[in-house]
Amino acid sequence: MAQPRTPGSPLGVAVIGAGRIGADHARRIESRISGARVAAVADVEEARAKAVADTLPPGCAVHTDPVEAMRAPGVDAVLIASSSGAHEPQLLAALGLGLPVLCEKPLTPTAESALRVVEAEARLGRRRIQVGFMRRYDRQYAELKRMLDAGELGRPLMIHHQHRNLLSMPRFTTPMTIRDSVVHEVDVTRWLLGEEITAVRVLRVDPPTSRAPEGLSDPQLVLFETAGGRIVDTEILANSGFGYQVRCEVVAEGGTARIGEETGVRVDSAGRWGGAIPPGWEERFAEAYDRELQAWVDAAARDEVTGPSAWDGYAAQAVCEAGVASQPTASRIPVHLAPRPGLYGR
Amino acid sequence: MAQPRTPGSPLGVAVIGAGRIGADHARRIESRISGARVAAVADVEEARAKAVADTLPPGCAVHTDPVEAMRAPGVDAVLIASSSGAHEPQLLAALGLGLPVLCEKPLTPTAESALRVVEAEARLGRRRIQVGFMRRYDRQYAELKRMLDAGELGRPLMIHHQHRNLLSMPRFTTPMTIRDSVVHEVDVTRWLLGEEITAVRVLRVDPPTSRAPEGLSDPQLVLFETAGGRIVDTEILANSGFGYQVRCEVVAEGGTARIGEETGVRVDSAGRWGGAIPPGWEERFAEAYDRELQAWVDAAARDEVTGPSAWDGYAAQAVCEAGVASQPTASRIPVHLAPRPGLYGR
Amino acid sequence: MAQPRTPGSPLGVAVIGAGRIGADHARRIESRISGARVAAVADVEEARAKAVADTLPPGCAVHTDPVEAMRAPGVDAVLIASSSGAHEPQLLAALGLGLPVLCEKPLTPTAESALRVVEAEARLGRRRIQVGFMRRYDRQYAELKRMLDAGELGRPLMIHHQHRNLLSMPRFTTPMTIRDSVVHEVDVTRWLLGEEITAVRVLRVDPPTSRAPEGLSDPQLVLFETAGGRIVDTEILANSGFGYQVRCEVVAEGGTARIGEETGVRVDSAGRWGGAIPPGWEERFAEAYDRELQAWVDAAARDEVTGPSAWDGYAAQAVCEAGVASQPTASRIPVHLAPRPGLYGR
């Protein structure tokens, strides 16, 4: 068990995984987050961990064993940015040490393994794990949530999502359109509505866009039914060719609310009015990542964990599995969830 | 057969049906359309026909028999605005007289009867009938169609429609949400994409909005599959409570294009920026009705008919019937169309 | 004095001047305006008048003398689209004949001559002249005026105008930026506020835009003071290089209201969101011209004249003269108006 931190001293974070995301988070902690420092970095490739540590102030330990990094002196909290296949044992180890964790999505690669993590945390009886669903920290999504919770729009009826990427990554597959991309809309839907998704159906456009690599279904229309009888649709277009766009409209009894319009400088030039569309999520959600990390650090400094829970990670995983099961036939796939432990509220 | 019209003299129109729509069209012809006049008005209730004629310049004949009105002196063309159950015999009569017709939607109440009209016109071997799908004459829809036909957006992949009314009419039923409202999206989809709809599925939100009268499914999400493998979704919300909105976004390989944002005065006042949402289609599509009628008059003066065809009326009807069949179970209903007569192009 | 027109028959219009604007108006009357026809066309060059008449239905008289055209059989009203130097005698002739007139702006080339026309109409004791300030018929400007008159924004305090052309016409001069372009903002300002402009000051950007031809001051900032102590500014940019834009924002005690944003299809493509900027006023104000002409025809058919008056034409001219006087030195030039005849209201 970690030593109690001196009040007022910065939170020591062990960053597990020194790939692109881990390196980004380490840099963010050092350059933009108040009250935290990177106390240790771990990666299976020591050189990679060392490369990240070299960009940080002196005093950051380097490890190849993630659990040793969690046990290193001055470590108060754990940020897991390793490959998703490695998450489960790392999460269980952090639970064993009682440390607050921020785990990049997905919680684990399957609903089954995610449920084991949920059960372990439930046995511990105390929330230690936050999952990296950073959209909840975006200003516009947060304001939308506030409006819904305050009842300003009345009872929600439908949600329309659009999720467009500039180009799909190399080796991107049709199941990954659900697991890596639509998983965000899964979480946003559950969070905004405060209820579970009960069935999924995925319709594909065929032939797909000629911008898509051979074999990739793109675009698709993903339909959710929710426990409250609502209908939610998501356009997922992995190869828009024009930029990154994430939009969301909630249709409610009292009106509709929309977010996601581009908000930069408007230019009138050469016969066109308009502005730039950002190429990727880094531009669109940079501030949300900062706010997510600052919120996690602030809570961890009080020895609390408050953001999206392990249950949210498990439920999202179960919905994604149903979506992937629907893709070949476009049939409606029900989502079955285990009972929700009391730790995660009603 | 009607006498040839003197060149330069106004087109004489017989208005069949003197209810709200018929009266509107008669007033429009007299006050805003160039080159036409109302030569006769017919209604089963003579008093209603006479009331409309009394608002027009002298010389408008009044009839209770629609065919007599079509045969009245000075009648060069027919505008059918009677109840849809009466359309079939009136259309066949106008075909028999060889007169150009503008027929309010729906062409007839069933796909079966609509097909009989199509076959009669095909036998005549000449287009005489235009169906009142006025959205094709809206500036924004027309510009969208131009862009697609010019290939400016590349190959279309999906369309998202939203169709919101302020409040549903009294005695509005769940099938009418398809037959009276979504029928417009059916036509717009076929027209924009230039291909037929092959299957329909209707998902409902349950419980419906509390603004809806007892027994009405509202809102619903209507899904079309098209002959080219595209997916099209339509939100139909008959009781938005806030106004009338019709929006459309085409997602294509080269980008997306959207229409339907409100375009009036922007007011910043009392802590809010924004503007007014019109209450009904009259405000939104007034200009489209003018343009539709002017275009029909201009073509009829050349003895031509060029707008949405009887085939378009038939195909829309067939899609709506599939939609209504899907409503109780949300199952996918294929659309079966008769072979398309050569008169209507490929 | 013209013969009384048969009720219900179309209004016969004499079009004076068969240049571009006159030809446009003749075509508009024949193709889009209800209840009117071109009865005569006059131009100093007979071939030009004949060329316009040849595009119209049979029965349009051709003249070289404008007064003969006004006296031609079937002429009920006069549309003056000749060069502005010829307006005064034509207006006086039409007044002599008691015919309703629509006169393209400017009423006459100088405030002095415009005042003579005002005085002649005042002696006649009856409004016969409408000046072609067509912006008053634009939907957005009309809605703005309605809001102000209804008090929805409270007392107006300032107005910001922007007036941008794609490129200046050949031989366009610095005084023409006021007389031909800003004259519209002069009229809109007087009309929206319902009060006179009392002083003008014109500031120029120096060096001008390199898009401007040698010798043209472009852009300029034109400042009006009004009788009610309000301040109004107008950016005039004759060579924007990117398109035609007319925008207007009224700042009032209860909020602000803005018009003039582009309203067409929004396209997201190639890293940009936005839409097209029209190249010229023809696209922006086509509908306003239709509505202006229809409103003038409708009133003339009742033997009335209701739009912008000869006084409005005179006052605009006087303000423009003050603006031109300010251009060389940027000094504040007061506007002195003759007393307003009672015919034109308070």
Place this chain on the structure above:
Amino acid sequence: MAQPRTPGSPLGVAVIGAGRIGADHARRIESRISGARVAAVADVEEARAKAVADTLPPGCAVHTDPVEAMRAPGVDAVLIASSSGAHEPQLLAALGLGLPVLCEKPLTPTAESALRVVEAEARLGRRRIQVGFMRRYDRQYAELKRMLDAGELGRPLMIHHQHRNLLSMPRFTTPMTIRDSVVHEVDVTRWLLGEEITAVRVLRVDPPTSRAPEGLSDPQLVLFETAGGRIVDTEILANSGFGYQVRCEVVAEGGTARIGEETGVRVDSAGRWGGAIPPGWEERFAEAYDRELQAWVDAAARDEVTGPSAWDGYAAQAVCEAGVASQPTASRIPVHLAPRPGLYGR
């Protein structure tokens, strides 16, 4: 002279002035800024300094003498948030100690005293002072500046600013509309264009808005001429009654660019589309304050000062004095600046 800071340890900041702004900055440093801590707080009222220190982690010294606070152990940099009348000696003391300074605007209350600070820093031969013109750190302004510097819009010709507050503070006077509000547009104009303002003229609306307290000129139109012959206008409306708005449009040879539209959730409800207008600058510029402070801390940690300079503070003061001189008569007042020391670039 301060002791060299241990590399990697947080920058110790002395906050001078514990009023609202000072307390805000202290909280910001502790909760959102990476790499800094509040090492000392000074205020003439000790209780006020202590109240701020009590909200911070242990170890923050409390002083009544600002120079003692600057000399306190662990102080590496100075943030001046005292009343502007006290700035000059505090700035000179910080220069004497060689510490990096962030000084809230205005640099000093008069151009004369500001020039003395400029001269003192020039004698030191090294930039130590940054002035708190935080708009330069707003994302939208920064993107506009980037576009202009990259030449994406061509040569700038005009700028239109609008600056609207919800309500003026108690005891707000007409000169304060320039000194406290328009001073931001002064700085933004100089920064965006990279040239000095050479003359100012202030036009007032009379009578003012009835929302303004007795004696306050509101709104006003402020006109700048620049060294490059450009014209810049600013609407200042201290009592809009509807919210806080800051907008800016640059008109350039290659097009125009605009910032400042509200960017939150769009709601369609109750017959209106639109969204919320924030009540104050805290909401609009919160992120800009964070970025300003983080940028200053990052530079100070490298012993550098890079933001708006003492010269910028002096020049803004000189322009504001000309503006205040213009207010009574609306006459054009030239701005005379002392020669710019080489320290501040060309």
